[in-house]
Amino acid sequence: MRVMIPSALRSYTDAGQAEAQGATLALLLDDLDRRHPGIRFRMVDEQGRIRRHIRIFINGMQEHDLARALRDSDEVIIAQALSGG
């Protein structure tokens, strides 16, 4: 599955896109972390909450639930929140 990576996280992926697999959003991020160690903790805290200034979109719709099921055809975009500036 193709995952779009924001500029703040490209030090992990060296690219604006990355490949990862997972039946849910949580599993996708786990796989992304296996391929690019450390990237998940910068987006998701130790309690499993998406960090305050990180946004995740699936097929153009914002998703807050890491348990959300994914299909291979889904497009996942990770973005930095505008955060007022």
Added chain:
Amino acid sequence: MPAVRKKKTTARKPRNTTVLVATRKGAWLIHGDAQRKTWKIDGPHFLGHVISHLVLDPRDGRTLLAAAKTGHLGPTVFRSTDRGRHWKEAAQPPAFAKAADGGGRSVDHTFWLTPGPASEPDVWYAGTSPQGLFRSSDGGVNWKPYSIINDDPKFREWMGTAQDGTPDGPKLHSIIVDPRDARHLYIGMSGGGVHESTDGGQNWKTLIKGLDVVEGFGFDPLQPTFHDPHCLRLCPSNPDRIYQQNHCGIYRLDRPSDTWVRIGKSMPKSVGDIGFPLVVHPRDDNRAWVFPMDGSGVWPRTSPGGKPAAYGTRNGGKTWQRLDAGLPKQQAWWTVKRQAMCSDTQASLGLYFGTTSGEVWSSRDEGKRWNCIVRNLPEIYAVETAVFR
């Protein structure tokens, strides 16, 4: 408690000093020559990252740890084993234990880094916001929650919430390891008081006797909640002496006593004894320096009257001397944060501080004369010295 014993420390031969500068927008290494007359700036490292602390491991003279986060991303720790040429992220940065109900705390940023003692070469400690104590036993690669503090209901109550801490969150800081005993620890909690463990963090004793609390509200001085130590420093030449810059004055503690003595009362009334940083002399336990700020009214957190100055004592705080030669005489409204003032170890002791307006100042003569060595950096959070090997 180990017996009172003064440790003999000697001045080092002049060696090149590097000033490690952590700022709101990255880190810089400022390399000096042996005479501390010319300085070469190296950076930025981690441009755009909030760097709360950048510290050299004095045990190997080449490993650096940097506590980092960015506006969007979660916190982490970066590590260099080649004096800052290359950096690698910690495999497991400081993080609280996961709560079963998902409602547990998460680290916003690592604020303070302390290398362990010489007897424990790979040990590091970290203090975080929200307040937590963490330890690494592999040189800063993997971090784990340490001691009972992070989850103890009593400590959690003293730690307060985001509303009880400094503007960017309550902080656990000033982690001090007794150089004679690796299991003897001190910590400062802003807020939450000063605490000591003599068994490696399994049990803690509160050390707040003698400390004042904010007047006029009926706050109980026996409650750690009402105490806000800003900075604790143990004297390397006498590990039984600790100085403290507190929200409510400057103090000294001589163990085995557990009662702090307010030594800031002898500061000029027009300046007061409020501030954040405090530096102790590495070889003379009667000498220390502070950098007062305006803590009146709405707490402007600026130099009092716009006239910045360090103050130094040569007699354990009985008297203080104003040290402002070379500093702006007026209309300078910056101040110095709690980790942003330090010394080197040379015979004529060098002092250094970084300002909230991005300047680094140094003195080669123990504060008698100050020179600005770097301008126009971002807001400075921490300044440490390093002698690389």
